[in-house]
Amino acid sequence: MTHLHIADGVLPVPLWLAGLLLAGGIVALVSFRHRNDRADRLALLGALAAVMLAAMAVPLGPFGHLGFAPVVGILLGPGLGFVAALLVNAILALLGHGGITVVGLNACVLGAGTALARPLYRAARARFAPGRSAAIAAVGSGLASVLALWVVLALAGLEPAALAAAEAGHDAGAGHEVHAAVASTARFFALASPFWALGLAGEAVLSALAVGFVARVQPGLLP
């Protein structure tokens, strides 16, 4: 719910190319770090990415659905959690549920939340029970995704040439363009925030309940 399926052709080419490069770089780094892992980690990655896909069938309000990224992030950790976010976005893009060219950006947006979930959960566990810690991790992870999306959309509205001209103070029109881009990004967030707030609350409650259940039945699976 806290991520958005950005479609093809909506964002400028340099931006989605940068997203693909960034996501590719992160995946290469994670692959190198996990190069000696047993195949059961790979099987687990596939299984939990599939849980994420299945959980996305749970609707949260009129414009969104459950993401389950925080729970998957808590269980897999930052690196594999990011890869799970990429796999889910790649499969969704192939099904027409998001852009193919923007798989990298979508993965970075969703992956930002997934990667933060475990560190936040661990920090919260020092004081709270697993369920409440998962809720805190879900809120933090959701906010990270929203922030990442805000950065993407803010960059999308800014043409590099106009930005450079505005910074150099050469072109009054360019300065106006920058203001317009900031205004349209703010307008987007005003329109989307009620849906995000609803989704964030739903995500936090369901993550808390799911993790609480796992903690009662198989506590060894949690970090």
Next chain:
Amino acid sequence: MNSDIALVDLWASSGRSTWHRASALAKMAFLAALLFAVITTREPVVLGVLLALVLACLASARVPLGAALLLGLYPVIFSSLFVLSRWDGTWQTPALLLGRSLASSLGAVLLVATTPYPDLFAPIARVTPRLVGDGLFLTYRAFFGLLHRADRMWVALRLRGGLTGRGLPRDLRYAGEGLGQLVLHSFDRSQRLYAVMQIRGHSGRVCGCRHWADFSVADILPLGLAVLVVAAAVLYGATR
């Protein structure tokens, strides 16, 4: 969305059209060409032509148009908030942004609805790290195992009065615990899958080699259309 994936998988494996007989690589080339044209064009009319072309391709592949359109409209709904925020008072800007979303997502639907998933993921696995290439196979495979389990669980929850729609806190509790149950099931399943991989002599890479590069006469259709779309996009761009 779960039923969408199952439906697309059924179309891909049961179809017998020219699109189904064409190789995955040729269809990927067509999708790349379509994306190029969709992204580079700034004319709503050109987008309309591209949209009509993809719909004609879907119809010739005997993919149910209504269901395919519903799949394609999904990202359009998400894009609509973005388009609203960027509206400059003209009809061209929203038409362009929404048309791009719809044409590209229908192009992706055409690819997955006519290509079985091992053929679709095999070429991707060749150029991506093991975590991504094999991860795609395993995620897609695991998803179908989970799909059946999840459907049975939601039905059982409803039948036993777990999800009545009358008490939100109680419904949320059961839904959350149901999701927890799915997580535990997926852990067990991944362990079983690992055991099966070991028994079958898994050597560090899931093999997805099938017919993805078996070129045939059927490839003329997607490759010919790809050349046509790129040539038209370049020529139209040059004359503007």
